[in-house]
Amino acid sequence: MADLKKHDTPMVDELKKGPWSSFADDLQTRGDSGSQACLDLLGQLELSYKDKETHWKHGGIVGVFGYGGGVIGRYSDQPDKFPAIAAFHTLRINQPASKFYSTKFLRKLCDMWDHRGSGVFNFHGSTGDTVMIGTTTEQLEPIFFDLTHQFDMDLGGSGSNLRTPSCCIGRARCEFSCLDTQAICYDLTMTYQDELHRPAFPYKYKFKISGCPNDCVAAIARSCCAIIGTWRDEIRIDQKAVQAYVNGELKPNAGAFSDRDWGPFDIQKEVIDLCPSKCMYWDGKELKIDNRECTRCMHCINVMPEALRPGLDVGATILSGAKAPILEGAQMSTLIIPFMRMEYPYDEIKELTDLIWDWWMEEGRNRERLGELIQRKGLPTYLRIIKRKPIPQMVKEPRSNPYVFWKEEEVPGGWTRSLEEFRKKHLA
Amino acid sequence: MSLLDISMYKDDPGFDVSELMEKPYDPEFADKNYNPDKPMENRITDIGPPHYAQFFPEVIKKNYGEWKSHEFIQPGVIKYTSESGDVCYVVRCGLPRILTTNLMREICDIADKYSGGIARWTTRNNVEFHVTDEGTLRELIDFLKNFKHPGGSYKLPIGGTGACISNIVHTQGWIHCHTPATDASGLVKSTADEIFEYFGSHKLPAKLRISMACCLNMCGAVHCSDIAMLGVHRKPPFVEDERIGKVCEIPLVVAACPLGAIKPATVEINGQKYKTVRMNWDRCMFCGNCYTMCQAVPLADAEGDGVAILVGGKISNRITTPKFSKLIVPYIPNEPPRWPSVTKVVKRIVEAYAKDAHKYERLGDWAARIGWERFYEKCDIPFSEKSIDDYRLAYDTYHTTTQFKWSTHTDNL
């Protein structure tokens, strides 16, 4: 260990203080136990703290043979000072759906990553991948070989392709889930391996799957195709448990407010009055819900989970086109299909996906996200492409301007007419 | 009865990796078997991820889809009860997203000792341990309370459930990206320290989600967070005239600008002509998209760069519909390593919200109810012209009513 070169990092060292788990201490400990890369990483971070500017160079195209994504090139702009991180590429590895791991798996991954890379991970990238940061170009093929042969793991997406799908924990632990979120995530991932690994799209495309409208993976904000569980029938009510909440025997919201005295639970104030569609009634004995008026916002169920449960006639609401601000401004996904059944082999969502991709690959400009294309062409055009009837659920409110793009065939007699006839009636 | 049906996937390559995992990692395997001259030889591709269900704890396999209810028995600890009567406790712990094999192996030690050799990560970068009996649960919690880094921080602080501030999701920053306008890990660590009491407690009016992205690309998609910290540039890019023509496609650079601020140009330097670009600085909104497309137009700058604060977004559909976060502080300078000005503003917002909001009310719903004029007043944040939208669809945010509230902003009119 004598040949380790430590850098003086007084500013980064400040980040070892305080109660929150310190990344700086973790990197330091790993560095001190033999990783020059971790020490150099801390050294370069210190330099960035001094300069208030990054010291990573712009990209650099690297990858593995036959794939167009999954690896992102990264080079230090101070390689002489920090040689162990001169090249420090990222690999995105497709995580197991909802991110359970056995320790056997993780330990083996650590052994591989210490051998072939820096020993530094991101658990996880914001898209969901198991991310390994810090290796050289020469190591990329051996790592890919190791991953596929020794782990049955594969790379995730980057660039203009399908990005690694991700999902919430769903039925594995959550009683609210209306979907087999992991199964849908896994099935789509396996179906679209080619699209995931070989960029053929105008830009990135993301699937995210949440089991209910609480939307724990933020599908509505982050995915081109948000698949969010919902139900068509009635919220299941256990009237006895409702009473137990009212009598204070059960903790509202499963105990989520336990550290503050909010006073005794008041079902009228905390549930009935907060229901956004005002479709709940409480007469002191029985809770009634007008399910036809319910928008399935989840509030009442979140507050009284022992008493209320989503219905049993379950499926997904599909929304299209979310993205972060670059370029046209941030967008959330737009509701396009109120209800789709989600059963193996998920043909309906795949047919929809084919329609969307064909159109987007034909019409989309370079680096145009699906959400931007929908904006540019208009929702009515999109609905024609995906063969869906317009329904009021798709808009917050009807338009307030009168600039309708009528089509010629919609107007009796068409648009070609005789000016001569017109002028016979109306002198110029 | 468990609803886990995975029989249709049993022929997939990653369906059962247990045999592979019995074998130790072979560091020489690839060197012996991979031939760079024949990359297709022995190559395996397109196998996808390992199948998820093999990593489920037994109690989850057995009760999949049969969970009946959950309860936060204390902050960070969830008890799940199944229709079958089975119980599963989950201990949730914060982690920095970036972690080394050192800490990872320690997590494995803990999981082997307490949670049947399985660990699970959440969307917000927390790690979770599953146990089925209360004795083990208490031992695990006691262990974690004393599990600290040399500098004294908790390696795995317990929390992140209920009406709390869960882990701050973030991007890469100066640790690993070329476009950041600020650091991610340092700023997040500093903020997490400042609001630490809210991570491991249930005392807020509702969930409060803080997110951080180090440039407008927003790899963390922070645009729907209760509080977002966002790295922003404020100086237009340099143009490296002698280099740009060699390393970038000029038309792509021109097309990269959403505001049409970039035009092709030719310049003469020492008698030599170079094809390059020129920017209309008055039009630039410092989005950095041109730099994403071309390395010869960098825009990082110690004095130009810093952090903006946005608030009031949400994702869940609970009570109100999802909302975008709104820009309330356009710029705070970078102050590494601790960013005191940023953390002060964040803390002030959290405390004003904690004090004033109704139960179940998210930060953005609180601000909408009291009115934004009152929000600025209560948080003691000056209103800036920069918070008035002048980009596309700006008009949607203008007030077109005579309904408003009197506030400090109108007191001296």
Ligand code: HEM
């Ligand atoms: C320029 C270098 C960039 C780097 C190094 C970078 C890195 C990353 C990484 C590591 C992730 C997480 C991936 C995962 O979980 O697998 C990510 C996600 C993401 N990136 Fe980037 N990125 C870059 C550029 C961009 C650009 C140009 C944009 C948009 C114009 C962008 C938008 C996003 C978004 C929105 C996500 C995550 C969305 C989600 O939460 O699922 N990134 N990026």
Ligand code: SF4
């Ligand atoms: S999105 Fe719904 S189903 Fe999924 S984990 Fe969250 S609350 Fe449960």
Ligand code: SF4
């Ligand atoms: S789910 Fe929401 S809309 Fe439906 S009854 Fe409950 S509170 Fe009302």
Ligand code: SF4
């Ligand atoms: S948000 Fe911007 S600076 Fe941060 S990691 Fe993503 S691309 Fe890089």
Ligand code: SF4
């Ligand atoms: S930073 Fe954005 S607005 Fe400014 S020139 Fe570049 S692309 Fe155009």
